[in-house]
Amino acid sequence: MQNTTIAYDSKVEGEVIVTQADAVINWIRKHSVWPMPMGLACCAIELMAAGGARFDISRFGMEVMRFSPRQADCMIVAGTVTYKMAEVVRRIYDQMAEPKWVVAMGACASSGGMYRSYATLQGVDRIIPVDVYISGCPPRPEALLDAMIKLQDKIGTERSVKNLIPKKADSEEFATAEKES
Amino acid sequence: MTNSDLALIKERFETLTERESSDHVALNCPVDVFVELCTALRDEFGYDMLVDVTALDNDVQSPRFTGIYHFLSISKHEYLRVAVDCANDIEPTLPTLAGLYASANWHERETYDMMGIRYEGHPDMKRILMWDDYPYHPLRKDFPLAGIEVPLPADDVAEVTGASVLPAPMMGGPFVSSADGPMSQTEPSAHDESWNEKKIKPCGN
Numbered sequence: 001m002q003n004t005t006i007a008y009d010s011k012v013e014g015e016v017i018v019t020q021a022d023a024v025i026n027w028i029r030k031h032s033v034w035p036m037p038m039g040l041a042c043c044a045i046e047l048m049a050a051g052g053a054r055f056d057i058s059r060f061g062m063e064v065m066r067f068s069p070r071q072a073d074c075m076i077v078a079g080t081v082t083y084k085m086a087e088v089v090r091r092i093y094d095q096m097a098e099p100k101w102v103v104a105m106g107a108c109a110s111s112g113g114m115y116r117s118y119a120t121l122q123g124v125d126r127i128i129p130v131d132v133y134i135s136g137c138p139p140r141p142e143a144l145l146d147a148m149i150k151l152q153d154k155i156g157t158e159r160s161v162k163n164l165i166p167k168k169a170d171s172e173e174f175a176t177a178e179k180e181s
Numbered sequence: 182m183t184n185s186d187l188a189l190i191k192e193r194f195e196t197l198t199e200r201e202s203s204d205h206v207a208l209n210c211p212v213d214v215f216v217e218l219c220t221a222l223r224d225e226f227g228y229d230m231l232v233d234v235t236a237l238d239n240d241v242q243s244p245r246f247t248g249i250y251h252f253l254s255i256s257k258h259e260y261l262r263v264a265v266d267c268a269n270d271i272e273p274t275l276p277t278l279a280g281l282y283a284s285a286n287w288h289e290r291e292t293y294d295m296m297g298i299r300y301e302g303h304p305d306m307k308r309i310l311m312w313d314d315y316p317y318h319p320l321r322k323d324f325p326l327a328g329i330e331v332p333l334p335a336d337d338v339a340e341v342t343g344a345s346v347l348p349a350p351m352m353g354g355p356f357v358s359s360a361d362g363p364m365s366q367t368e369p370s371a372h373d374e375s376w377n378e379k380k381i382k383p384c385g386n
Contacts, residue, residue, distance in 0.1 A: 087335035116349040118328025127342045
């Protein structure tokens with residue numbers, strides 16, 4: 001897709017490349033994913049391994065792990081989400097600036113995993129929208145890298161301006177606030 | 182515990198009885214002499230560490246709840262188990278040991294959280310694992326492993342997401358594997374399929 005969005009003819013355009021805003025913005029976004037490690041259980045150990053020298057997540061341009069949600073744009077939920085923790089996960093997700101993506105790493109984050117019990121949220125997608133799921137208990141670091149590359153592909157196909165338009169819920173809130181004032 | 186110590190304790194606390202045990206010495210203790218017994222164990226018999234506080238739910242039998250305490254003597258390298266029956270089956274209570282052993286504080290909070298036994302005199306008797314306004318005690322026999330539907334702890338998150346605490350899908354589980362035999366023949370399987378989230382537990386309450 002990227003190849004078809006670039007038109008370049010050095011004789012005609014000189015040093016100018018003609019392309020689409022989407023292609024440029026997505027290209028920037030997908031190669032500067034700043035993950036927010038939401039490490040909740042053993043998957044977080046594999047996540048750390050992916051950041052280390054052996055697996056080296058920085059080969060794919062996403063090594064800047066940020067522990068502040070305000071500086072991150074991809075939450076990697078690595079581990080078991082309990083109902084008590086669900087509130088925290090959602091609040092941290094809400095604090096991340098748009099555009100933002102979520103990777104559910106491992107069986108627990110994807111579906112509750114082996115914890116079929118009263119205390120465990122059966123899949124983090126019940127409280128936040130998930131972009132990529134990773135199977136495994138825990139997944140190998142390579143699986144995480146594969147998922148992140150899949151996420152990059154997904155970012156590449158997005159309409160990059162969609163988050164500039166207020167969502168329906170936001171605009172309704174805005175409308176009621178306008179009326180009151 | 183040496184036989185002489187055991188005889189000494191039994192002489193001093195006449196209402197103690199020995200409890201069936203496959204490992205350490207175990208005693209049944211009436212609730213009225215329990216704190217006195219623990220004080221003596223700590224100060225005179227060298228049981229200077231309270232390793233664990235837990236409880237039994239005897240389901241339909243009465244007394245329904247039995248508090249279980251594991252003491253360790255670091256100098257003698259010996260464990261001792263003490264069991265105390267709760268008089269009240271509906272609202273079980275036990276005296277706290279938080280004043281005697283610092284470790285009792287959190288262990289008793291956990292037992293309160295999981296079993297619903299209140300410890301009288303505890304400095305901070307609130308839940309430790311589940312959230313504060315959770316209505317059930319999950320390790321009781323009448324509580325299904327899958328859970329019971331209740332609202333999420335945070336109202337605003339529940340409102341935005343529409344999520345609630347739902348019974349987990351058991352799919353015929355809980356799945357357990359038998360402890361013996363070759364691994365190829367001990368794949369986890371549903372041990373008791375007589376009850377799950379669709380069929381209620383056949384006996385008990």
